[in-house]
Amino acid sequence: MSEANGSVVEIRDVSKRFPGVQALNSVSLDIKPGEVHAVAGENGAGKSTLMKLLSQLEKPSDGKILVEGKPVRFRNPRYAQRLGIAMVHQEFALAPHLTVADNLSLGREDSHAGLIVRGTEKRRARKLLERVGLDLDPGRRVSSLSVADQQRVEIAKALAVDAKVVIMDEPTATLTEAEIDDLFELIEQLKNDGIAIFYISHRLEEVVRIADRVTVMRDGEVIETLSKGDFDESKLVRLMVGREIDTLYPKEKAEIGDAVLRVEGVTRPGVLLNCSFEVRAGEILGLAGVVGAGRTELARAVFAADPIASGRIELDGKELSLGSPGEAIAAGIGYLTEDRKGEGLAMQLSVEKNITLAHIPGPGIWIDRHKERSVAEGRQKELDIRTPSLHRAVEALSGGTQQKVVVAKWLETDARVLFFDEPTRGIDVGAKAEIFKLMSHLAARGRAVVLISSYLPELTNMCDRIIVVRDGQTVGELKRDEFDDERIMALASGMEREAA
């Protein structure tokens, strides 16, 4: 390293202004070879923006970025890659219809220079895959891989361009516990190879576990950089939000009433088999299971987003036969999807429009703009949705802020039963507590709530009852006084046969 302090990347007094927002204000930090440097902060703190400047997706308004001691010019993401900075995107960055080998050579400079010798390419791919612990045929299509394996291919892609710094922005959002452990092992390995890793996650226990240093950001500024041993979860929370958060899981006591939704024997060939559960007024029901167990599919089936082959769905004692999500909403079923980009939000529309979108306007066809505005303002305040204007397109908001908009949108409906599918993914601690509080309020006012989460503490703290889903089947049920992490995990992974 040419620079005396041995940093592979140094960010010096970097600022970034977007219209109406100072996303970063004179930020300085550095990263050393073989170091995991975590960046923590609430939604909208500027974490992703900082990483976008590093990977040259966005241009800094001010300041300097040095790679191995030399100031770098701003050009484009390809140039950043050549400097050794690679970003591991969580989703959609690979070309799903291409093979693994093709994806691995896509980013490389020489791949478009002329003919690619297929055999060489495959051999090269195999070597890279080995380095990330993947034993699979490079000729396979990316779309046939699990999310975790796709992520490994992404990391392999970073290695293919000889990355010195790998950026991981919320890499564990869609991984199971076991896959997270595997990822952390791989990160250790990358560290040993001298690769520096920027790690962003809202799961602070991960940060504490893996980071050598943490930089906490708030409102576009660096609050503090701490070394291992000087931070724990509660200290990070305090620095992130600038105040104490009294409770992460504000569960209200609610009177549990009659069954609102009853699902019986719902089957969708190859996806769901004979699924049954009910949820009562005032109750929060948890759906536990590993990623891919079929919880989302079950919610989608109830919401009429997918057809079912057989089974019965009752709302307030009346059998439903729903043809579409629109009919489900009208009947009183709400579903907050886990995929906010794909289904949850209209990215080009304003925050205000998105919040009021799911609400079916009353009689008449015109929309009351004043009402729309005041509804949106109310929710903005309640959920602390940080945007300079409600007219701003949702796509310009930070990831977590987008998720808050999804929640706001569904709170506007009169749904009798609401499915929350991974509602806290990518959401900061303060906002998480807010969302749980709202969920709890809804239940306490007699609505039925179904919570899907891959993070067990959320379920065990917030739910009155938990149903475990595995391989498209409902395989177990636990009441609140029976909650037991190990038992739930065992049921979810099929390590235990439920005693009849």
Ligand SMILES: Nc1ncnc2c1ncn2[C@@H]1O[C@H](COP(=O)(O)OP(=O)(O)OP(=O)(O)O)[C@@H](O)[C@H]1O
């Ligand atoms: N392209 C853009 N145009 C306008 N404003 C933007 C743009 N990208 C980000 N911002 C704003 O910059 C600020 C920082 O956003 P950023 O995405 O960096 O936050 P973050 O810390 O990654 O948050 P999260 O935890 O929610 O992902 C936010 O106020 C966001 O709305």
Ligand SMILES: [Mg+2]
């Ligand atoms: Mg972000």
